[in-house]
Amino acid sequence: MNLILLDAREVRSDGACVLHDRRALHIASVLKSKPGDELRLGLINGPLGAGVVVAVQPDKVNLQCRFEADPPAPPAADLLLALPRPKVMKRLWAQLAALGVGKIALTNAARVERCFFDTHVLEPSFYRPQLLEGLQQARDTRLPEISLHRRFRPLVEDELDTLFQAGLRLVAHPEAKGTIAAAMAEKPAARVLLAVGPEGGWIPFEMDLLRAHGFLPVGLGPRPLRTDTACIALLSLIHAGKRID
Amino acid sequence: MNLILLDAREVRSDGACVLHDRRALHIASVLKSKPGDELRLGLINGPLGAGVVVAVQPDKVNLQCRFEADPPAPPAADLLLALPRPKVMKRLWAQLAALGVGKIALTNAARVERCFFDTHVLEPSFYRPQLLEGLQQARDTRLPEISLHRRFRPLVEDELDTLFQAGLRLVAHPEAKGTIAAAMAEKPAARVLLAVGPEGGWIPFEMDLLRAHGFLPVGLGPRPLRTDTACIALLSLIHAGKRID
Numbered sequence: 001m002n003l004i005l006l007d008a009r010e011v012r013s014d015g016a017c018v019l020h021d022r023r024a025l026h027i028a029s030v031l032k033s034k035p036g037d038e039l040r041l042g043l044i045n046g047p048l049g050a051g052v053v054v055a056v057q058p059d060k061v062n063l064q065c066r067f068e069a070d071p072p073a074p075p076a077a078d079l080l081l082a083l084p085r086p087k088v089m090k091r092l093w094a095q096l097a098a099l100g101v102g103k104i105a106l107t108n109a110a111r112v113e114r115c116f117f118d119t120h121v122l123e124p125s126f127y128r129p130q131l132l133e134g135l136q137q138a139r140d141t142r143l144p145e146i147s148l149h150r151r152f153r154p155l156v157e158d159e160l161d162t163l164f165q166a167g168l169r170l171v172a173h174p175e176a177k178g179t180i181a182a183a184m185a186e187k188p189a190a191r192v193l194l195a196v197g198p199e200g201g202w203i204p205f206e207m208d209l210l211r212a213h214g215f216l217p218v219g220l221g222p223r224p225l226r227t228d229t230a231c232i233a234l235l236s237l238i239h240a241g242k243r244i245d
Numbered sequence: 246m247n248l249i250l251l252d253a254r255e256v257r258s259d260g261a262c263v264l265h266d267r268r269a270l271h272i273a274s275v276l277k278s279k280p281g282d283e284l285r286l287g288l289i290n291g292p293l294g295a296g297v298v299v300a301v302q303p304d305k306v307n308l309q310c311r312f313e314a315d316p317p318a319p320p321a322a323d324l325l326l327a328l329p330r331p332k333v334m335k336r337l338w339a340q341l342a343a344l345g346v347g348k349i350a351l352t353n354a355a356r357v358e359r360c361f362f363d364t365h366v367l368e369p370s371f372y373r374p375q376l377l378e379g380l381q382q383a384r385d386t387r388l389p390e391i392s393l394h395r396r397f398r399p400l401v402e403d404e405l406d407t408l409f410q411a412g413l414r415l416v417a418h419p420e421a422k423g424t425i426a427a428a429m430a431e432k433p434a435a436r437v438l439l440a441v442g443p444e445g446g447w448i449p450f451e452m453d454l455l456r457a458h459g460f461l462p463v464g465l466g467p468r469p470l471r472t473d474t475a476c477i478a479l480l481s482l483i484h485a486g487k488r489i490d
Contacts, residue, residue: 091336095471095474098471098474099470099474099478137469137471138468138469138470139467139468140468179485179488181426220481221484221485221488223343223344223345223383223384223385224247224382224383224384225343225344225382225383228340229343229344232477233344233478233481234481236465236478236479236482237481240424240425240426240465240466240482243466
């Protein structure tokens with residue numbers, strides 16, 4: 001944990017906060033904090049801040065908190081992801097939150113197996129702690145907004161424009177010659193929406209629909225990557241492209 | 246599996262090959278191949294090729310193979326990695342092989358716990374199948390060469406120049422302002438050696454030693470990432486930089 005995230009309801013109006021859960025254990029046992037030490041804090045979906053340790057026991061930590069005026073800027077990338085196998089999705093939550101993604105729309109596609117939707121990995125009670133773990137790793141406070149879509153065509157045709165802000169739209173495609181860097185240099189935009197297909201790829205109808213809705217195909221080179229590796233690689237390239245702007 | 250890897254000893258001089266293990270199961274049950282179908286093949290550390298299916302049973306597949314003259318070009322990146330927690334290392338093997346790494350030197354460092362070296366995750370019997378899985382995903386044949394180093398200083402001072410070919414040396418450092426793209430544009434090189442530190446970072450002595458041995462600090466932006474996420478992100482940026490050359 002490079003940051004300890006608090007829910008706004010945990011902090012009293014005078015800035016006092018008492019922790020009892022694994023965050024308290026982390027402060028006591030891993031950080032080995034002592035009264036007077038200052039810790040990096042954040043409010044979930046709110047500003048970053050700092051907390052002075054008032055008292056430490058293994059199962060109870062008292063903090064005196066203060067927060068900055070504004071929350072950090074939201075990440076400049078969003079993700080439209082064909083739902084991967086539960087095992088892969090499970091690994092992805094924390095890593096996506098750590099890399100920085102504004103919204104994640106998980107969608108069905110021809111090569112997504114229907115049973116992938118019937119998993120506890122897609123329940124907020126499972127993924128919210130994973131997302132928080134990623135944010136605490138990356139020192140961010142903003143939870144990605146998650147949505148599930150069982151029908152690909154209505155999503156792309158009717159919902160995409162209201163779900164995502166305007167910006168550059170990219171679709172990862174193994175055969176595409178264009179690179180992310182070239183697409184971002186050619187069409188500078190405040191936000192990038194990245195579409196990543198299922199393990200077997202989008203079918204031609206899906207690629208055509210994405211292209212017709214403004215998605216530019218971009219490649220990652222000749223090596224086909226697993227969905228989780230590809231998502232991390234592509235988002236890193238988008239964020240690196242943003243830093244050059 | 247986007248490629249089926251064979252050991253040279255499995256292929257007879259006339260190109261015939263019989264598979265009995267999970268590769269046979271994959272060909273029969275996942276690819277649902279029939280006699281006459283052609284499959285992508287590769288020889289471990291050798292050339293790519295193709296195999297015509299001669300006969301298929303769930304536990305036995307006969308192939309007739311032919312191979313290209315030369316093996317694919319080796320990946321242009323090497324990795325010097327402070328040994329991460331076994332859980333993280335376990336996840337990394339296949340992903341590193343898929344992204345493409347020539348050599349991986351795993352090293353001790355001040356913030357690496359000694360017990361991390363005493364794990365089955367570092368035994369070839371564990372990691373070789375993981376590396377092969379990554380290669381089969383990425384359609385490559387070249388196994389990364391793995392070495393373990395329990396002493397950081399002698400490694401950097403005495404062994405690095407013989408272990409790794411000359412090239413650009415980069416060290417990931419959270420506070421570095423320079424980017425991978427800028428470093429690669431400024432000092433074009435055939436190969437890049439990337440150093441990635443332990444979870445808590447390199448200590449100042451280690452950073453100084455790396456700098457003194459030619460490593461340029463590069464940053465990944467303001468978000469600290471977990472070792473596995475950082476390795477994937479950094480290697481993707483290096484490979485993307487190479488494709489622009």
